[in-house]
Amino acid sequence: MSILTIAKLELLIARRNLWVATAIILMALFNVVLTIAGNAPSGVLGASPMTIALTSITTLSVYLIPLIALLLSFDAIAGEAERGTLTLGLSYPLSRGEILVGKFLAHMAVLAIAIGIGLALTTVLIVSRHGVSAIEWLPLLRIYATSLALGATFIGLGYTISSLVPQTGAASGVAIALWLIAVVLYDLGLLGALVADTGGYFSKVIFPWALVANPADAFRLLNMPSQSVNMLATGVGAAGGVSGVVGQLASLLLWPFAAIAFALIAFRKVQP
Amino acid sequence: MSALNIQHVFKRHGALETVSDVSMKVEAGERVALLGHNGAGKTTIIKMILGLMPITQGEIQILGGQPGHAAARKQTGFLPESVAFHGSLTGREQLHHFARLKSTSLKQADDLLERVGLGHAADRKIRTYSKGMRQRVGLAQVVLGQPKIAILDEPTSGLDPVSRHEFYDIVEEMAHNGAAVLLSSHALTELELRTDRIAILSKGKLVANDSLSQLRQQACLPIRFKVTATDETIESVNKELGGERVNGRSVELTCGPEDKIGVLSAITALGPVVKDVDVTPASLEQLYRHYSQSTHGES
Numbered sequence: 001m002s003i004l005t006i007a008k009l010e011l012l013i014a015r016r017n018l019w020v021a022t023a024i025i026l027m028a029l030f031n032v033v034l035t036i037a038g039n040a041p042s043g044v045l046g047a048s049p050m051t052i053a054l055t056s057i058t059t060l061s062v063y064l065i066p067l068i069a070l071l072l073s074f075d076a077i078a079g080e081a082e083r084g085t086l087t088l089g090l091s092y093p094l095s096r097g098e099i100l101v102g103k104f105l106a107h108m109a110v111l112a113i114a115i116g117i118g119l120a121l122t123t124v125l126i127v128s129r130h131g132v133s134a135i136e137w138l139p140l141l142r143i144y145a146t147s148l149a150l151g152a153t154f155i156g157l158g159y160t161i162s163s164l165v166p167q168t169g170a171a172s173g174v175a176i177a178l179w180l181i182a183v184v185l186y187d188l189g190l191l192g193a194l195v196a197d198t199g200g201y202f203s204k205v206i207f208p209w210a211l212v213a214n215p216a217d218a219f220r221l222l223n224m225p226s227q228s229v230n231m232l233a234t235g236v237g238a239a240g241g242v243s244g245v246v247g248q249l250a251s252l253l254l255w256p257f258a259a260i261a262f263a264l265i266a267f268r269k270v271q272p
Numbered sequence: 273m274s275a276l277n278i279q280h281v282f283k284r285h286g287a288l289e290t291v292s293d294v295s296m297k298v299e300a301g302e303r304v305a306l307l308g309h310n311g312a313g314k315t316t317i318i319k320m321i322l323g324l325m326p327i328t329q330g331e332i333q334i335l336g337g338q339p340g341h342a343a344a345r346k347q348t349g350f351l352p353e354s355v356a357f358h359g360s361l362t363g364r365e366q367l368h369h370f371a372r373l374k375s376t377s378l379k380q381a382d383d384l385l386e387r388v389g390l391g392h393a394a395d396r397k398i399r400t401y402s403k404g405m406r407q408r409v410g411l412a413q414v415v416l417g418q419p420k421i422a423i424l425d426e427p428t429s430g431l432d433p434v435s436r437h438e439f440y441d442i443v444e445e446m447a448h449n450g451a452a453v454l455l456s457s458h459a460l461t462e463l464e465l466r467t468d469r470i471a472i473l474s475k476g477k478l479v480a481n482d483s484l485s486q487l488r489q490q491a492c493l494p495i496r497f498k499v500t501a502t503d504e505t506i507e508s509v510n511k512e513l514g515g516e517r518v519n520g521r522s523v524e525l526t527c528g529p530e531d532k533i534g535v536l537s538a539i540t541a542l543g544p545v546v547k548d549v550d551v552t553p554a555s556l557e558q559l560y561r562h563y564s565q566s567t568h569g570e571s
Contacts, residue, residue, distance in 0.1 A: 005372040009361075016360035084356035088413075091322050091352075092373045093345040272324050 002094040006102025011109060014072070020110050023068050027118035030060055035122045039129060049126050050136040054143055057122065058223040061115075062216050063183050065147055066154040068114070072107045073158025074175040077267060078168045087272040096267050104155060104260065111151040119144055143223050149252040150219045154179075156259025163266035183216050209247065218251035273336055275300045275421045275452030276321065281330035283316050283476075290316050292476045293330075298452040300420070303443060303466070306456040307560055308473035314456040315353055317473075318425050321454075322350060335420055344421075346374065349414035349451075353425040355406060359399030363390050363409050366398060367416070374417040384412040389438070403430040411442060422446055424455040440466040470556075474564035484556070491562045493554030494526035499539055500548040509545060513538060521547075 014020050034056040039049060047055075080086040089099065119140060126134050158175055165171040190210055197203050212218045222245070276298040283291035291313045298304045308314050319325040321332055323340020335344045357366050363385060371381040385394045388408040398406065407430055414422050422443070428436045443466070447453050455467070470487060472480040480487055499522065501509045506521045513535075515525030527535045532551075539549055554562075 002373055005369065009365075009369045012365065013358055013360055083358070084352070084354060085358060087319075087324065087352045088350065088355060088410075090324055091345065091348065091350040092370070093342055094373060272319070 002098045003102045003105065006094075006099055007105040007109075010103050010106030014106060014110050019072060020113065023072075023110055023114035024117050026064065026068065027114040028121055030064065031057055031118035031122045032125065034060060035125045039125075048136065049130050049134055050139060053122050053126060054139050055224060057118075058143060058220060061143070061147055061150070062220050065111070065115070065151050066179055066183055066216060069107075069111060069151045069154035070158045070161075070175040070179055072110060073103075073155045074162050074171045075168055076103050076107075076159050077162040077270060078166055078171040079162070081166050081270070081272065082168050086270075090272055097264055100159060100260070100264055100267055103159070104152075107155050108148070108152060111155070112148060115144060115147045115151070139223070146219050146222050146252055149256055150215055152256035153215045153252075153259045154182075156256060156261075156263045159263035160259065160266045163263065163270050166270075182214060186214050187217065212247045212251045215251055215255040218248040218255075222248045222252065274298060274333070275302075275335060276454060277333040278317070278321070279331045279333075281317070281320065281332060282328045283313070283320065283325070284328045290476050291320075294473070294476075294478045296471055296478060296481055298421070298454050300450050300452050301447050302468050303447050303453040303455070304469045304471060305467040306454060306471050306473060307458065308456070309458065309564065312473040312564075313476040314473055315425055318423055318454075318456065321423060322348065346417075347420040349416070349419035349422040349446075351410045351414045351422075351424040351427050353456075354429070355410035357398045357406060357409060360397060362395050362397055363401070363405075364394040366409060367394075367412055370413040371416055376417040381412070381416060384415055387415075388412045388442070404432060404435055407431055408435070411439060415442065415446060418449060419446070419451055421452045422454070424453070426457060427455055428457065472560060472563045480559075480563040484559075487559055487563070488554055489529065491554065491559055492528060493558055493562060494528060495532050495535075495554070496524065496526050496550075496552040497535060497539070498550040498552075499523045499525070499546055501545050502547065505545045509542060512542060 011020075035053045038052040038056045077086070080089065090096070123135060123140065157178060161174045161178065162171050165174055190207060194203055194207060197207075212221065274297040278294055278296050281291060281294050282289065294313075294317060296304075306314050306317070316325065320327050321334055321339055323338070323345075327339070332339050334341075335347055337344050361369075364382070367381040367385060368378050371378050382394075385391055388411055390405060390408050390412070393401065393405060398409065401409070407427070411427065414424065424443075427443075428439055431439060443453055443455070447468075467484075469481070469483055471478060480490075482490070497515075498518070499509060499513065499515075501521055501523075503521050506517065506523065510517055510523050513523060513525055515523045518524050525535070536549075536551070539546060
């Protein structure tokens with residue numbers, strides 16, 4: 001009951017702060033642009049219009065969803081501590097777990113609405129050009145579910161940062177650093193190691209698992225149809241084979257829970 | 273069973289001791305003021321009472337349980353120092369939220385908004401509120417759900433005199449309904465008539481804990497008389513009573529509490545020469561200074 005009360009208030013605040021509108025506009029804009037842009041050369045590649053659209057959207061979502069999730073969450077605890085609302089909130093008859101889960105539900109709702117609207121627009125655009133038969137439900141559902149898992153992971157990590165770093169300014173800096181590492185530097189580092197190793201133990205055994213250990217990469221691999229994966233560097237393609245769908249799924253399923261657990265541990269240590 | 277029982281509580285941050293061996297009780301229906309300069313340890317004690325900060329040593333019992341236990345939190349009203357709310361919510365939304373968390377009716381929240389004088393502004397964003405108005409929202413959420421204990425940290429800072437008066441009316445009503453009230457303050461004068469007991473903290477130690485009249489007696493602070501006569505007669509009055517000439521026609525003198533009646537009869541013996549007399553007992557400010565300076569040794 002308390003959880004829903006917190007969630008309701010947080011959703012109201014997110015709406016007032018225009019976070020809901022911002023997230024929806026971002027997702028809708030990019031999805032529409034990518035769907036239209038990806039539509040022109042479809043005949044040449046021989047892939048279905050849905051596959052092409054979702055492949056572009058996947059590539060973009062890897063960057064965009066963690067970013068939106070972190071922007072929604074980095075302020076959650078640090079902001080309250082800085083404004084001075086945290087002390088009073090913690091004196092109320094509800095546990096810190098309830099507060100955190102309440103906020104999480106609200107922020108997940110924002111993501112779910114924004115991503116849902118984006119994908120719905122993509123579907124509408126494809127249907128208007130290629131007819132109802134062009135809809136492929138499975139890839140659509142897959143990208144929606146995995147996007148939410150990816151978002152949940154970074155919302156949880158954002159709360160963790162927000163609990164560990166009590167100033168919002170510093171928290172936002174750490175959040176951006178995390179984003180940069182997870183979606184850009186991590187892959188660059190792995191590729192660098194791959195080049196240096198040239199087909200040794202690292203490339204064959206460690207690399208595939210190291211790749212899916214990053215939820216952003218697991219998300220990318222799960223949503224890239226095999227032919228587009230083959231077009232990537234051979235190492236990344238091999239990774240899809242070795243760790244397999246099981247590894248990718250496990251990564252995306254475990255990360256949200258782990259991230260929320262981290263957040264809870266960190267939040268319990270906060271002294272108002 | 274006391275609503276609040278603090279027994280030999282210490283708080284240390286490394287080598288720094290911010291609260292040392294504080295013991296005090298607050299009974300149901302009692303209003304106790306916790307006085308102290310900035311950094312005396314008032315807020316630290318309050319946070320320990322609420323279970324927001326671990327206790328280094330000693331014990332606190334609030335409504336018969338450990339600080340922060342669920343039943344105690346449900347029956348506690350708390351007003352933090354310089355209370356803040358989310359600016360993009362309206363007063364009504366914020367108070368409804370608190371009412372839901374305390375499992376009280378939204379109707380009570382609406383009534384309280386009227387009671388603290390925010391009825392007209394209830395549907396405006398809190399961002400547009402003055403500090404006094406935010407303090408009123410804070411007070412309203414304390415009263416929500418008829419708490420058995422109310423803990424108010426610097427509750428009247430930022431309130432104008434009229435609002436302070438209204439504030440103490442509400443505190444009195446809570447105490448009348450059986451709530452134990454602990455409030456911290458450094459605005460001294462307003463407390464004189466509005467609290468049952470005064471506890472003075474100095475550098476983390478409790479240096480006094482009694483009713484105002486008892487504290488006055490123990491401190492033996494001088495009573496001040498101001499006797500007014502006319503320009504012609506003031507000379508003889510001054511000769512008679514001693515003391516000090518202050519302006520054209522007044523004399524000021526002081527005496528210990530035990531000589532008060534003697535001095536008064538000496539003044540009345542002067543007869544119609546005396547136009548006016550002011551008798552001022554030691555103010556809370558003086559008492560406070562007295563107790564917080566003579567810290568060492570007593571407790």
